[in-house]
Amino acid sequence: MQGGVYDLIAFANKVGAESAMFLVGSDGELPKYEGTVYLADVAACGEYNPDVHKQLLLEIIAKVKPDMVIFCHSSYGWDLAPRVANALKAGQVSEVVDFVDGLPVVPVCNSKLRRKVAVTTATTVLTLQAGAFSLADDPTGTPTVEKISAGGTGRIEFAGYEYAEKGGVDLTKAAVIVSAGRGIGKPENIAIVAGLAKALKGEYGASRPVVDAEWAEHNRQVGTTGQTVSPKLYVACGISGAIQHLAGMKKSEFIVAINTDKDAPIGEVADVLVVADLKQFIPVLTEKIEAM
Amino acid sequence: MNILVCIKQVPDMESKFNVNGEGSWYDSADLAWRMNEYDEYAVEQAVQLKEQAGGDLTVLCIGPERVKETMKKALAMGCDRGVHVADDDSFKKDPFSIASIIAEHAKVKSYDVIFTGMQSQDRGSAQVGVLAAETLGIPSVTTIVGFVFEGGKITVKRELEGGVKAVVKLPVPALVTCQLGLNTPRYPTLPNIMKAKKKEMLTVPVAELLKTSAVQETKTIYFPEKKGGGLILEGDIGELADKLIKILKDKTAVLA
Ligand SMILES: Cc1cc2nc3c(=O)[nH]c(=O)nc-3n(C[C@H](O)[C@H](O)[C@H](O)COP(=O)(O)OP(=O)(O)OC[C@H]3O[C@@H](n4cnc5c(N)ncnc54)[C@H](O)[C@@H]3O)c2cc1C
Numbered sequence: 001m002q003g004g005v006y007d008l009i010a011f012a013n014k015v016g017a018e019s020a021m022f023l024v025g026s027d028g029e030l031p032k033y034e035g036t037v038y039l040a041d042v043a044a045c046g047e048y049n050p051d052v053h054k055q056l057l058l059e060i061i062a063k064v065k066p067d068m069v070i071f072c073h074s075s076y077g078w079d080l081a082p083r084v085a086n087a088l089k090a091g092q093v094s095e096v097v098d099f100v101d102g103l104p105v106v107p108v109c110n111s112k113l114r115r116k117v118a119v120t121t122a123t124t125v126l127t128l129q130a131g132a133f134s135l136a137d138d139p140t141g142t143p144t145v146e147k148i149s150a151g152g153t154g155r156i157e158f159a160g161y162e163y164a165e166k167g168g169v170d171l172t173k174a175a176v177i178v179s180a181g182r183g184i185g186k187p188e189n190i191a192i193v194a195g196l197a198k199a200l201k202g203e204y205g206a207s208r209p210v211v212d213a214e215w216a217e218h219n220r221q222v223g224t225t226g227q228t229v230s231p232k233l234y235v236a237c238g239i240s241g242a243i244q245h246l247a248g249m250k251k252s253e254f255i256v257a258i259n260t261d262k263d264a265p266i267g268e269v270a271d272v273l274v275v276a277d278l279k280q281f282i283p284v285l286t287e288k289i290e291a292m
Numbered sequence: 293m294n295i296l297v298c299i300k301q302v303p304d305m306e307s308k309f310n311v312n313g314e315g316s317w318y319d320s321a322d323l324a325w326r327m328n329e330y331d332e333y334a335v336e337q338a339v340q341l342k343e344q345a346g347g348d349l350t351v352l353c354i355g356p357e358r359v360k361e362t363m364k365k366a367l368a369m370g371c372d373r374g375v376h377v378a379d380d381d382s383f384k385k386d387p388f389s390i391a392s393i394i395a396e397h398a399k400v401k402s403y404d405v406i407f408t409g410m411q412s413q414d415r416g417s418a419q420v421g422v423l424a425a426e427t428l429g430i431p432s433v434t435t436i437v438g439f440v441f442e443g444g445k446i447t448v449k450r451e452l453e454g455g456v457k458a459v460v461k462l463p464v465p466a467l468v469t470c471q472l473g474l475n476t477p478r479y480p481t482l483p484n485i486m487k488a489k490k491k492e493m494l495t496v497p498v499a500e501l502l503k504t505s506a507v508q509e510t511k512t513i514y515f516p517e518k519k520g521g522g523l524i525l526e527g528d529i530g531e532l533a534d535k536l537i538k539i540l541k542d543k544t545a546v547l548a
Contacts, residue, residue: 048458051431073418075452078411079434082387082422091388091507094417103511109414110305113318116511155431157461159447164455176546200546212473224453233546240305254544256536261306267522272539275526285533292537292547 004072005031010133011070011126015099020064022057027145034141038148048076051154054083060148061088066123073127081127091119095243097132110242111265130224130247168219169203176202176233179222179249180210183238183259183278187215192282193237199289200233207239223248237278241266258282293347297338297371297407298394298424299331301355301362302414316510317383318414327362330409333474337439338407339370340475345441348372350401354393355382360493367488368480374491379498385506387415391423392504397496398428405446406467410435421469432467433460437474 005023009031012019020036024045030037038060045052057080061069069084071077073095085092098105100116104126108115171177178197180190190204197204206216208223222229224244234252239245241257241264249255250269257270258278267273274281303309303323310319327335335351342349351371353359356379363374377393379385385393398406408421418434425432437457438449446464449457451471480488523539525532541547 050433075435075450078418079422082419083426085419086388086423086426089507091386092417092419093508094419107416107516108513109303109309109318111516112305112309113311113513114516115513117508118511119508121507155462156433159459159461162449162457162459202546208472213476218455225451225455233540233544254540256540262524262526263308264306267524268516268518270522271543272523272525272536274532274536275524276529276532281529281532284529285536288533288537289547 004074004077004128004130005033006135006139007072007128007130007133008070009033009139010135011096011099011128013135014133015068015102017068020060020066021143022060024053030143030145032139032141033143035143037143037145039145040148040150045150047158048079049154049156049158050079050083051156052150052152053080054087055152056148056150057084058087068124068126071125071127073129077127081125085125088123088125089121090123090125091121092125092127093117093119094127095129096126097129107243110240111268112263129243164218166219168217171203171205171220171222171227171229174203174229175231176200176235177205177222177229177231177249177252178202178235178237179205179207179239180216180237181207181239181245182209183240184210184215185238185279187213189279190215192279192286196235196237196282196286196289199286200235202231202233205229207242207245236266236270237282239266240264241268241270293342293345293405294401294403295338295342295347295349295405295407296352296398296401296403297331297334297349297366298352298420299335299362299366300328300409300412301325301353301359302328302412305413311513311515315512315514317513320383325358325362327365328409328412328414330411330413330470330472332409332477333472334407334409334470335366335369335371336475336477337468337470338405339478341405341439341441342370342372347404350375350403352377352394352397354379354385354390354498356380363493364485364488365480367491367493368485369478370484372491374493376493376495377498377501378495382498384510386508387417387419388423388507389502389504391420391427393498393501394420394424395427396501396503398424402465404464405441406430406465408467408469410469410471418469421467425467428465428467430465430467431462432469433462434469435471436468437471439468439474 411418
């Protein structure tokens, strides 16, 4: 089961809505849910095809006539939601983190600001930020299943999956992770971060831009499109704290951030934010730790 | 090959933000502006496609006069011409309106491939590209991290979660939205910056292209409450290091 199903149920509960679910899956693996699940067979349409999935969903929407259509803000949701919104002439609000006074709230500018949005169309389409809504109790219930099937093939042809290379360092096993962000400025400065990691007997990790620039290998990337880690200590060096990075490390036991920007969103999850230039601060810190 | 790339000018995310007088958006005063990061990958891919297949590459940007600075960077990277949709109120426009403007421009231009970023860094709706494609009735793929054009067809890698990518093929005309790491955006060289100054920059008033009305509006914009008891340490570097070491000794077992 793809993560997020229970986020959707939690949201429906929070707004006190009656709900029905559209699911691409199989009979053998249904969510615990009290309601109707419109089930499209994973064998027939498990490979995401936007045209086909849009059509399936629009047929159900025509039947159920919902006020709100909600998706997870995932590669599936952010792709499909605008297609459905456009077909329904509905306003869409993306990456909802809260729902206040009947209105969705979304992050702006890398979470530095929040925005409350009012949709002016009859139907509202929302995508929910991963983890923003969760069930207080374990899910219960057995859904009523109604099978649906897709016609047509769509204009986009699926040609297979590619998986990240396995091997190399396994960050999930490290007790201490010191991660380098774009704030390191240049590839040579990985050494500064790696030096602190070594002094703390840990491993070094990285944010996505550092990996994209090939300053660190992909298996060191922390975040939604990298590793999810929960070490005893996580030190974020020159990392702003984008939601996709936080998702991969916020469960760490103790979080230290080193950043020149006092307002960097990493401060939201950090136990300690050291406001300093990492290039000056880390070598001093490393030396003191090594001297202990 | 006729190519369009749509870009947005956004503030540097490290800026100190303030809320504007109406409480409807961030204040645009005293900000440093740059090209939306995702769009840099879009421009680079569009330029690479043009270099490979030949043809003409237009860069489109909606916004006030100052966005022309960002458009000049795209021209210096290799776009052939600019279409500046002049709109002092672009910051208020919802994704649907922005997409409608793009579609209205594109529908008479028969572009073969349209590139956009997967989202903007400020608004972050991740809707505009898809909405524009749906309005134009052309196929689209979001969040691409690989792009190949061969035999009249596009093959892209679409990023999913946890390091998995889906390989998908689609015919042209098509629209793709670009994700971080798709390529390595080039730095404009000085000669190319000079050349860019002579390239065509057409200004179109937004009223000529906006044929729809908004489907949503911002009620308020505000700073999130600071959660948690995170400690902020500032000051002399040596003292900071001592303080941090003491905290790590007290609160974690890693220096034991
Ligand atoms: C679908 C999707 C998936 C993604 N997946 C991931 C993922 O898995 N992992 C991930 O990390 N990101 C991911 N991202 C990207 C994410 O949104 C951010 O762009 C990224 O995390 C930013 O990395 P950063 O913090 O290193 O860089 P920036 O956001 O550029 O931040 C750099 C920070 O360094 C600070 N700084 C600058 N100079 C110094 C200095 N000298 N000393 C100290 N501090 C300094 C700045 O104040 C700033 O806070 C994803 C994005 C999308 C859309």
